[in-house]
Amino acid sequence: MTDAYAGLLRRMAAMRGCDRMLSGVRPVSMTEHLDAVRATLAPDSLPDFYGEGGPVEALELRVAELLGTEAAVFFPTGTMAQQVAIRYGAELTGRTTVGLHPLSHLVLHERDAYAVLGGLRAVRTTTAPRNPTAGEVAELAEPIGTLLLELPLRDAGFVLPTWDELVAVVAAARAAGARVHLDGARLWESTPRLGHPAAAVAGLFDSTYVSFYKSLGGISGAALAGEAGLIRYAREWRHRYGGTLFQQWPAAAAGLVGLDRELPRLPGYVAHATAVAAALAGLPGARVYPTPPHTHQFRLWLPYPADRLNAANLALAEEERAWFVGGWQDTEVPGLAMAEVTVAAPALDLDATQVADLGGRFLRRLAAT
Known part of the structure; x- marks a missing residue:
């Protein structure tokens, strides 16, 4: 030890x-976690198998409903989910550049996975301790395939834009031909200040990642939500990245508990x-x-x-x-x-x-x- x-x-x-x-x-002890999960399961409940069925499928459907998207896919980690989302943006747009804040999770906490594993390159959106403005995105020196926004921006102090600022920056990215991805690890608690439900926030973006343990008290796990084509692509790349585990029902069931109790x-x-x-x-x-x-x-x-x-x-x-x-x-x-x-x-x-x-x-x- x-x-x-x-x-x-x-x-x-x-x-x-x-x-x-x-x-x-x-x-929470392991026993307490398991007791909370056990209380939600029917006696004859069956697990998932390689991402199909069981609590994993139930959680995916629940997230898609909460975020108002066509579908969602469960990932063992948010890091993996976000790598897949920005890879998809690069393939659709033909641009390997990603608009990132230097304080974003991808830059500070993922060991440059977007570059090392995805072959992508970061374009700094702003150095201010906040998410970029519409003007800053419109004036980027080079085109980007995906703009990533982290709501809230944790390493700047958990700060959020206003709703109008958020709408404007998304519009500026789209006008420049970029897709827009939401790092929504803490989206659930951002809605009061934004003044709009999670589905309205996710509706601004092409893809949204949410976490099941950061604020919901789950064991681990994340989901990537968006249109059906993205989710089909994400399932393929989840397998390639080694994220399609034999069974993940404990983490998925704990995620459902978090959505019921903590959300x-x-x-x-x-x-x-x-x-x-x-x-x-x-x-x-x-x-x-x-x-x-x-x-x-x-x-x-x-x-x-x-x-x-x-x-x-x-x-x-x-x-x-x-x-x-x-x-x-x-x-x-x-x-x-x-x-x-x-x-x-x-x-x-x-x-x-x-x-x-x-x-x-x-x-x-x-x-x-």
């Missing part, structure tokens, strides 16, 4: 023992995030962005080194059964660290006064270290 994994197990055990949690959710709760998390962010912004030395949050996730900075913040948070959890915020990372400014705050079900039990009190307890423990 590596030191990193041992540290992860310790943090998970501490979180499971907490009575109060501000950021994140209580980690209806997300608007409440987004609404509560505004109160949580305001309370955290009142802590000494704290900074919150964006204000108010665009989804149920946002960034928090405190003027301390990350290792001290993480140690104080773990001690608070283990000794006082309260979890503040974990996952602190040092920034380019010495002595200033940043963490991502996720307002989920446990945080609904904390009003603004309780959030401020928990933050004060955390800072007092930090000062004593």
Whole structure:
């Protein structure tokens, strides 16, 4: 066991023992995951086989209905789903260029798979910490086959455009002859600020990827949704990439559980995030962005080194059964660290006064270290 994994197990055990949690959710054991899945299955339910039938097919139909698309296909990972989507755009348009933000998931977290595996080339859409504008897309120096938009843009602070800005940038891409793909890993919680349901958002795009674990609490897995031709193509390339597993019913069934249980709760998390962010912004030395949050996730900075913040948070959890915020990372400014705050079900039990009190307890423990 590596030191990193041992540290992860310790943090998970501490979180499971907490009575109060501000950021994140209580980690779920394998047994608890299986119990939740088992409760949704009929006694004679049969699994999927190589992507056909069972919970996989049920999940694909459910996603296509939610997003208003002709079809959807299950993928083991979002990385694989997105590689297939932009490959399809390149083949249809004859352009191997993809409009990408330098903070997008494809650039920062997929080890250049779009270039190494797909033979595609990135065209930077903007350097601003937000999605590109219609004007920026219209003025790109070279044509692109696909414009990829990540909603929200996680590594810029979970930021979203307005609905009108989104409509305009999609129109600008189409006017330039490009297809438009949505990295919608967090689409589910983006709809309150956009003011339109998921189907309306997906309807702007040629293809949409959604995740089943980032906000829905699933085990793993993703779906790619769009017109029938794309989905036929995606099934072929999923097989070529090694993504057509013998059976994937546990992940698919957990995805269905998430759509039933967590999806209806997300608007409440987004609404509560505004109160949580305001309370955290009142802590000494704290900074919150964006204000108010665009989804149920946002960034928090405190003027301390990350290792001290993480140690104080773990001690608070283990000794006082309260979890503040974990996952602190040092920034380019010495002595200033940043963490991502996720307002989920446990945080609904904390009003603004309780959030401020928990933050004060955390800072007092930090000062004593």
